[in-house]
Amino acid sequence: MATNFLVHEKIWFDKFKYDDAERKFYEQMNGPVAGSSRQENGASVILRDIARARENIQKSLAGSSGPGASSGPGGDPSELVIRIASLEVENQSLRGVVQDLQQAVSKLEARLSALEKSLPAHRATAPQTQHVSPMRQVEPPARKVATATEDDEDDDIDLFGSDEEGDKEAARLREERLRQYAERKAKKPAPVAKSSILLDVKPWDDETDMAQLEACVRSVQLDGLTWGGSKLMPVGYGIHKLQIQCVVEDDKVGTDLLEEEITKFEEHVQSVDIAAFNKI
Missing domain, CATH: 4.10.860 (DNA Excision Repair, Uvrb; Chain A)
Known part of the structure; x- marks a missing residue:
């Protein structure tokens, strides 16, 4: 099936034979001299390039201007002279800066030695002069x-x-x-130590009358106890706690006594916690 398909295609299967025949024909027409002359021409071109390269190398070594030698060390001498002159000017300026620095250092050394010499004399004369401090004149x-x-x-x-x-x-x-x-x-009265206490008073449930609970708490009256502001804080499930501020004298009222007095109202108060305690 494949050969039958290729039979109908126009393909030049024997092209290489025609190419060989054409090459042999031209070789017979021109003769073997053409190939040797072509090789000789190629060799002469290579020799000519080698000779030109040797000439360029000799010119660059001799320092003369030529192809490939302008960028080497044998370039224009005027540029080298200009660079040397600029280096000399820069060297002179650097020498001036160094001399100025040496003079400044010598002056500083002289001043330091003079201060060191005058320091012992100042220390010897210092105890003779007594200065009265204004703070020492004030007595308790x-x-x-x-x-x-x-x-x-x-x-x-x-x-x-x-x-x-x-x-x-x-x-x-x-x-x-x-x-x-x-x-x-x-x-003479001694300073009274006081403390600021923030209390959390919790009810039994959401049906507890918080106004009545606050009234019960404020009804606690002790020597050295002063009630402050209060507010209701949500706890959860519709229950609120009473957060109330008070100031107590440490020598007269303690936290244990305060909690004991508040928890006496068992119908309204479930528990009492100290949220914050600060000394005044």
Whole structure:
């Protein structure tokens, strides 16, 4: 089936035979001299390229201008002279900068040595001058009172007298003034320590009257207890808790006492928690 199909195609299967016959025909017409002359022409071209390359290499080595030698080290000498001149100018400027830096360093060294020489003399003369600080002139009130008491005692006591009555009177006055000073110091009120407490009061269920619960909480009255603001906070399932602020004196009211007094209202209060506790 494949051969029958190829029979109807117009394909030149024997083209290579015709090509060989055409090549042999032209070889017979031109003769073998043509092939040898073509080879000789190719060799002469290669030799000519080699000779030209050798000539270029010799020119570049000799430093003369030629093809391929302009970009090498044997280029225009004027450019090299210009570069050398610019380098010399830059070298001169750098030398000037270095000299300026050396002079500045020498000046700094001289100033440092002069300061080091003058420092011991300043330290030796410093203790001779005493400066009174303004802060030292202010004395605490206790020292002032004690000093005033001592001054009054010195005024009342006659140091040059030998009278025993004067000594007894001075001792009595001193004891009286010390007693008065101690009484005044004892009467001075001490600072009261206070704390700010934020309480969470939880009801039993959503049917608890929160207004009545807050009224019960505020009905707790203790010495050193002051109630502040309050608000209702949602807990869940329609239940709200009462969040109330109070200020207590630490020496009079404690958190345990406060919780115990609030939880006495068992019909409304389920539990009491401390949400925040801060010292004032």
